[in-house]
Amino acid sequence: MQTKVTEGVRISVEVFYQPDYSQPSSGEFMFAYRITITNESEYAVKLLRRHWTIIDANGISRDVEGEGVVGQQPVIEPGASHQYVSGSALKTEIGKMHGTYLMQRQYDNVKFKVHIPEFQMVAPYKLN
Numbered sequence: 619m620q621t622k623v624t625e626g627v628r629i630s631v632e633v634f635y636q637p638d639y640s641q642p643s644s645g646e647f648m649f650a651y652r653i654t655i656t657n658e659s660e661y662a663v664k665l666l667r668r669h670w671t672i673i674d675a676n677g678i679s680r681d682v683e684g685e686g687v688v689g690q691q692p693v694i695e696p697g698a699s700h701q702y703v704s705g706s707a708l709k710t711e712i713g714k715m716h717g718t719y720l721m722q723r724q725y726d727n728v729k730f731k732v733h734i735p736e737f738q739m740v741a742p743y744k745l746n
Contacts, residue, residue, distance in 0.1 A: 621709060626659025627694075631737045636705065640651070648711075649739040650705045653687070655732075656712035657694040662724040665700070670717035670734075674709035693724065706717070709731045711741040 621630045632652045639648035657663055670682040685691065691699040706715060716736035720728045 620735040620737045622733050623658065624740040625665060625721075625730055626657065627719075627732045628654075628656040628658055629719075629732060629734050630654040630656070633737055633739055634668050635739070635741050639705075640643075640741070642711070645709045646675045646706060647667040647708045647711055649708065649713075650703055651715075651737065651739075652701065652703045653699055653734075654699055654701045655692075655694060659723075660696050662693055663721045664724060665691055665743060666729070667720040668676055668717060668722075669714055670706075670710055670736040671717045672706055672708075673713055674708045678709070687719075706739065708739060710745075713739045715739065 619630055619632050621628060634650045636648040636650050638647055665686060667685055668687055671679060673679045688702050688704055694700050714736055716733045717734040720729060721732050
């Protein structure tokens with residue numbers, strides 16, 4: 619599990635290869651990831667936007683941006699966590715992702731970026 623803390627917001631990432639949704643013979647590799655966002659600060663925060671950079675083993679990079687995560691813009695109270703699962707398709711068996719969330723403190727509406735730690739996506743058979 620990869621973890622990073624920015625301004626009191628802890629991001630933890632777990633990655634899972636999805637063999638049932640992958641087609642290696644066609645160059646399609648699907649990975650799921652579970653993100654846990656824990657608010658260790660003293661103020662409630664709202665997740666406004668996300669930005670991901672996804673890089674495959676060929677060095678091809680793509681950026682994904684949008685509002686919230688999986689259709690939500692959660693408000694996370696101090697000491698609470700928000701967890702969600704999403705996925706990413708690659709054209710190679712190995713890749714990596716990293717990114718940021720744009721958050722807003724609820725007491726003063728100040729916006730700040732929270733860094734998502736870089737994590738690897740590797741089809742298990744590549745580890746042997």
